[in-house]
Amino acid sequence: MQTSVLLENLMQALQCLPGVGPKSSQRMAFHLLQRDRRGGLNLANVLSQAMDEIGHCIDCNTFTESTQCHICASVKRQSNKTLCIVETPADIHAIEQTGQFSGRYFVLMGHLSPLDGIGPKELGLDKLAKRLIEEEITEVILATNPTIEGEVTANYIAQICLECDVTASRIAHGIPVGGDLEMVDSTTLSHSFVGRTKILNN
Amino acid sequence: MQTSVLLENLMQALQCLPGVGPKSSQRMAFHLLQRDRRGGLNLANVLSQAMDEIGHCIDCNTFTESTQCHICASVKRQSNKTLCIVETPADIHAIEQTGQFSGRYFVLMGHLSPLDGIGPKELGLDKLAKRLIEEEITEVILATNPTIEGEVTANYIAQICLECDVTASRIAHGIPVGGDLEMVDSTTLSHSFVGRTKILNN
Ligand SMILES: [Zn+2]
Ligand SMILES: [Zn+2]
Numbered sequence: 001m002q003t004s005v006l007l008e009n010l011m012q013a014l015q016c017l018p019g020v021g022p023k024s025s026q027r028m029a030f031h032l033l034q035r036d037r038r039g040g041l042n043l044a045n046v047l048s049q050a051m052d053e054i055g056h057c058i059d060c061n062t063f064t065e066s067t068q069c070h071i072c073a074s075v076k077r078q079s080n081k082t083l084c085i086v087e088t089p090a091d092i093h094a095i096e097q098t099g100q101f102s103g104r105y106f107v108l109m110g111h112l113s114p115l116d117g118i119g120p121k122e123l124g125l126d127k128l129a130k131r132l133i134e135e136e137i138t139e140v141i142l143a144t145n146p147t148i149e150g151e152v153t154a155n156y157i158a159q160i161c162l163e164c165d166v167t168a169s170r171i172a173h174g175i176p177v178g179g180d181l182e183m184v185d186s187t188t189l190s191h192s193f194v195g196r197t198k199i200l201n202n
Numbered sequence: 203m204q205t206s207v208l209l210e211n212l213m214q215a216l217q218c219l220p221g222v223g224p225k226s227s228q229r230m231a232f233h234l235l236q237r238d239r240r241g242g243l244n245l246a247n248v249l250s251q252a253m254d255e256i257g258h259c260i261d262c263n264t265f266t267e268s269t270q271c272h273i274c275a276s277v278k279r280q281s282n283k284t285l286c287i288v289e290t291p292a293d294i295h296a297i298e299q300t301g302q303f304s305g306r307y308f309v310l311m312g313h314l315s316p317l318d319g320i321g322p323k324e325l326g327l328d329k330l331a332k333r334l335i336e337e338e339i340t341e342v343i344l345a346t347n348p349t350i351e352g353e354v355t356a357n358y359i360a361q362i363c364l365e366c367d368v369t370a371s372r373i374a375h376g377i378p379v380g381g382d383l384e385m386v387d388s389t390t391l392s393h394s395f396v397g398r399t400k401i402l403n404n
Contacts, residue, residue, distance in 0.1 A: 001279075001298055003264045003271040003291065006252050013248040016241030017219075018233045019226065030292045031220045032249075033256055033265055034311075039218030040253040046215040048246035050208050050231070051239045062205045063235055069205040077203075089205065090232045096203055109236075 007033075059131070061107040061124060062089040071096075077104050081138040083131070085157055087111055087145055095143065103141075106131070111149040112156060123153070125160060132164040139167045146173050146191075209235075261333070263309040263326060264291040279306050283340040285333070287359055289313055289347055297345065305343075308333065313351040314358060325355070327362060334366040341369045348375050348393075 002008050007029060014025035032040035056062065057069035064070070071077050071092070082103030086092055092105050108123040120126070131137065140161050144150035154170055161168035174192035175184050184192075204210050209231060216227035234242035258264065259271035266272070273279055273294075284305030288294055294307050310325040322328070333339065342363050346352035356372055363370035376394035377386050386394075 001273055001276070003259070003273055003294060004256060004266040004268070006248070006256055006267045007265055009248050010252040013241075013245040014219075016234070016238050016245055017216075017230045019229070024221065026292065026295060027221070028219045029252070030265075030290070032218070032253065034290070036218050037253045039215075040249055043215040043218055044246045044250035044253065046208070046211050047234075047242055047249070050212040051234065051242040051246065054206060054208055054235055057205070063209055063232075064206040065208045066206070071203050071205055074203070088232070088236070090228065092205060093228060 056109075057107075060105045061109055062092055062105065072104055077102065080104070081136060082141060083135075083137045083139070084141045084143050085128075085154075086143050087150065087153075091143060101141075108144070108153065111144060111147075111153040113149060120156065125157065128157070129160050129164060132161065132166050137166050139169060142168060142170045146188075258311075259309075262307045263311055264294055264307065274306055279304065282306070283338060284343060285337075285339045285341070286343040286345050287330075287356075288345050289352065289355075293345065303343075310346070310355065313346060313349075313355040315351060322358065327359065330359070331362050331366060334363065334368050339368050341371060344370060344372045348390075 010029045011022070011025045014020055014028050015022070020028070050065075053065045054063050055065070057064045057072055058067050059072040060069060062069050062071075066073070080103040082101075083106055084095065084101055084103060085106050085108065086095070087108050087110060089107055092107065095101055095105075106124075106128055110118055110123060112118060112120070112123065132140070140157065142154040142157060144154045158168040158170075172195055173188065174195055175181060175188065181189075212231045213224070213227045216222055216230050217224070222230070252267075255267045256265050257267070259266045259274055260269050261274040262271060264271050264273075268275075282305040284303075285308055286297065286303055286305060287308050287310065288297070289310050289312060291309055294309065297303055297307075308326075308330055312320055312325060314320060314322070314325065334342070342359065344356040344359060346356045360370040360372075374397055375390065376397055377383060377390065383391075
């Protein structure tokens with residue numbers, strides 16, 4: 001028997017979060033009620049605002065509550081004529097954390113998948129081609145996922161770049177830094193051989 | 203560089219949940235924005251309502267949005283004169299899932315801890331004594347945690363029961379069913395020897 005309908009509803013609602021099942025939703029609900037009602041109320045407010053107000057950047061498609069995201073709106077970023085193509089907004093976060101890239105992005109929100117009805121138009125590739133020309137982009141870095149769909153999508157965009165006379169490059173695939181050679185899958189290992197670079201000898 | 207202040211706030215706010223750090227809060231935020239805005243909005247609503255409206259049952263102290271929780275309000279449960287004492291509302295959930303108990307509960311919302319200023323009054327033991335007499339309780343099952351504090355609290359309440367002429371019993375401690383003997387800690391194993399029961403011989 002349950003002691004409270006609202007408590008049961010809360011446990012159920014928490015399971016919309018990825019990785020949260022019945023056991024952890026129960027632990028979360030009791031934790032918030034017993035120890036952090038302020039945190040729970042704050043989460044409710046921010047969550048409701050985020051779900052309502054966060055849309056897509058008019059330039060790069062990433063998530064933002066403004067018309068243009070912070071990166072696209074940055075004058076410093078605009079002066080860099082390199083554009084990095086990624087599949088999802090989460091990829092931007094991962095790349096920004098490396099601090100290696102100071103250009104702008106274009107988020108496909110997916111990859112080419114004809115069987116699901118996702119073609120060039122759905123990924124906004126016409127908008128991308130327009131940007132390449134209008135913003136005088138000099139290089140496009142293709143950072144789609146190292147999957148079959150990601151490779152196909154990267155190749156398709158490389159073709160658009162060729163037509164627009166823009167250099168296209170693909171991020172390197174290989175053995176993760178700090179990784180154990182024998183633990184790496186054979187596709188990655190094969191990529192690391194194909195993409196080998198010369199070590200300079202004296 | 204972040205693409206959206208609201209998105210950063212959401213990732214931060216999600217970390218009030220136990221077990222959720224920067225990595226998983228990011229995964230949760232992107233999942234809700236990309237795939238489940240309805241689930242996110244529903245969670246926001248239920249969470250806000252739960253934090254505002256859930257209080258404590260006037261009889262047993264467990265969490266409920268009503269004056270009296272469903273269990274205390276059940277006529278069937280009221281006819282059972284056994285009272286089970288637990289430390290937290292989560293313990294009620296665990297016991298209800300066994301289906302072994304059809305009496306009512308009393309939630310201490312903690313255990314005796316003089317150094318933290320938590321004495322008999324803070325645990326509502328005066329209210330408990332009153333219930334024992336007024337509701338003609340015949341047995342009290344002490345289901346506080348098998349910790350030093352839990353044992354001390356159980357013993358203290360057993361004393362109150364004695365004064366009120368009510369039988370007090372303690373739940374059995376021992377080897378978990380399906381558990382591996384050599385994996386069980388020595389305190390539990392010692393409890394399982396002290397609490398051994400006779401096997402009937404022909
Ligand atoms: Zn943008
Ligand atoms: Zn109750």
